[in-house]
Amino acid sequence: MSYTSNRSQQLFLRAQQSIPGGVNSPVRAFKSVGGTPVFIKKAKGAYLYDEDENRYIDYINSWGPMILGHAYEPVVKAIQEKAIHSTSFGAPTELEVEMAELIKSMVPNVDLIRMVSSGTEACMSAVRLARGYTGRNKIIKFEGCYHGHADCFLVKGGSGMATLNIQTVPGVTGGVANDTLTAPYNNLSAVEKLIEENKEEIAAIIIEPIVGNMGCILPQPGFLEGLRKLCDDEGIIYIFDEVMTGFRLAQGGAQEKLNINADLVTYGKVIGGGLPVGAFGGKKEIMQYIAPLGNVYQAGTLSGNPIAMVAGFTMLTELKNNSSTYKELDEKSSFLEKGLHEVLNNKKIPHTINRFGSMMSLHFCQHDVIDFDTAAKADIPLFNKFFHHMLENGIYLPPSGYESWFLSNALSYEDLESTIEAADKFSV
Numbered sequence: 113m114s115y116t117s118n119r120s121q122q123l124f125l126r127a128q129q130s131i132p133g134g135v136n137s138p139v140r141a142f143k144s145v146g147g148t149p150v151f152i153k154k155a156k157g158a159y160l161y162d163e164d165e166n167r168y169i170d171y172i173n174s175w176g177p178m179i180l181g182h183a184y185e186p187v188v189k190a191i192q193e194k195a196i197h198s199t200s201f202g203a204p205t206e207l208e209v210e211m212a213e214l215i216k217s218m219v220p221n222v223d224l225i226r227m228v229s230s231g232t233e234a235c236m237s238a239v240r241l242a243r244g245y246t247g248r249n250k251i252i253k254f255e256g257c258y259h260g261h262a263d264c265f266l267v268k269g270g271s272g273m274a275t276l277n278i279q280t281v282p283g284v285t286g287g288v289a290n291d292t293l294t295a296p297y298n299n300l301s302a303v304e305k306l307i308e309e310n311k312e313e314i315a316a317i318i319i320e321p322i323v324g325n326m327g328c329i330l331p332q333p334g335f336l337e338g339l340r341k342l343c344d345d346e347g348i349i350y351i352f353d354e355v356m357t358g359f360r361l362a363q364g365g366a367q368e369k370l371n372i373n374a375d376l377v378t379y380g381k382v383i384g385g386g387l388p389v390g391a392f393g394g395k396k397e398i399m400q401y402i403a404p405l406g407n408v409y410q411a412g413t414l415s416g417n418p419i420a421m422v423a424g425f426t427m428l429t430e431l432k433n434n435s436s437t438y439k440e441l442d443e444k445s446s447f448l449e450k451g452l453h454e455v456l457n458n459k460k461i462p463h464t465i466n467r468f469g470s471m472m473s474l475h476f477c478q479h480d481v482i483d484f485d486t487a488a489k490a491d492i493p494l495f496n497k498f499f500h501h502m503l504e505n506g507i508y509l510p511p512s513g514y515e516s517w518f519l520s521n522a523l524s525y526e527d528l529e530s531t532i533e534a535a536d537k538f539s540v
């Protein structure tokens with residue numbers, strides 16, 4: 113396979129004449145791994161096809177949402193049927209009510225939920241709400257976590273910021289950055305210290321309960337529970353960013369899986385079945401501060417868009433009705449994890465695989481990866497080499513060691529075996 117195909121190379125050159133860096137979101141540019149990004153023409157089930165019709169087994173799945181695979185027929189059909197009746201009204205619809213009711217029936221701790229159009233909007237709005245509710249300005253986030261590109265999150269961010277090694281973002285004012293305090297993930301005493309030093313000033317702690325933006329990182333026992341207690345004791349709003357984990361780890365996301373209650377929860381891409389959607393929700397006591405009930409203003413022309421709603425509603429309904437999906441996904445992910453361990457161990461290549469359900473990542477190192485520092489100490493050049501080796505063998509992994517892999521239930525065991533066989537051909 114020649115994945116740096118003529119068409120992708122030509123298109124990348126052409127794209128750079130009109131789009132900054134040739135891409136509409138930085139990680140897609142292959143800047144860290146090098147080479148030419150693959151331009152995708154279409155996808156079906158577990159497979160992506162590039163502009164030269166090369167086929168790839170997909171482990172990105174649009175960074176999470178394609179849990180049931182690409183072009184999932186009920187979702188495609190629902191979109192087609194809905195589009196005939198116009199693509200946007202900017203007025204309330206019955207479908208929005210059904211969507212809110214469906215989400216409430218699937219996830220814990222959500223009395224009221226507001227739809228937006230991206231994960232960034234969801235997290236940004238949740239933080240504004242927490243500030244409006246508490247009357248406090250500062251927030252705590254964790255090094256290497258990513259909550260979208262709103263100004264207040266662009267401090268020690270993961271994902272593309274980590275991949276491109278961007279420490280401070282020009283354009284984010286000092287005032288905004290100073291209101292964002294950061295602590296290492298899995299370090300409860302660092303958070304305690306921040307709270308002590310900023311008594312009665314912290315509005316919210318926002319966290320990825322399972323991290324997907326510095327590779328996949330799991331919370332150590334007691335960490336998330338400890339944060340819950342701190343929030344309760346100090347009147348701080350606990351925000352779970354479930355943009356990646358919501359509906360992927362379980363119907364009720366990380367809240368259900370880990371049995372921890374958040375005060376506010378944010379969702380993203382997953383609930384749009386691949387269309388641009390996000391949402392934030394939580395307890396009525398807090399959510400009623402949002403306009404038009406309260407004065408915390410938040411709005412969106414395309415919020416609750418009928419095409420996005422019908423795609424999301426259809427996919428979430430499938431997930432709700434097929435309780436075996438999560439078990440199957442977990443079994444497939446475990447199969448891949450074991451297979452990769454085996455081939456890399458045989459080759460004596462030091463590595464760490466972190467996995468929670470269908471989110472996982474591979475770090476080339478001997479140590480445990482528990483936070484940003486330990487992720488950054490992994491052998492990134494070796495990951496980049498592995499990435500290109502896999503791509504040449506038709507396996508599409510995230511083009512960065514700081515991203516999680518996302519499996520879809522469209523993957524067959526044959527696909528997983530091919531992936532493991534490809535890894536077996538890797539040499540350092």
Ligand code: PMP
Pocket residue numbers: 175230231232233235258259260261271320324325353354355356380381390
């Ligand atoms: N939160 C998390 C945990 C994310 O992973 C992302 C995006 N990957 C976002 C928020 C932002 O979502 P979006 O790109 O849709 O704005």
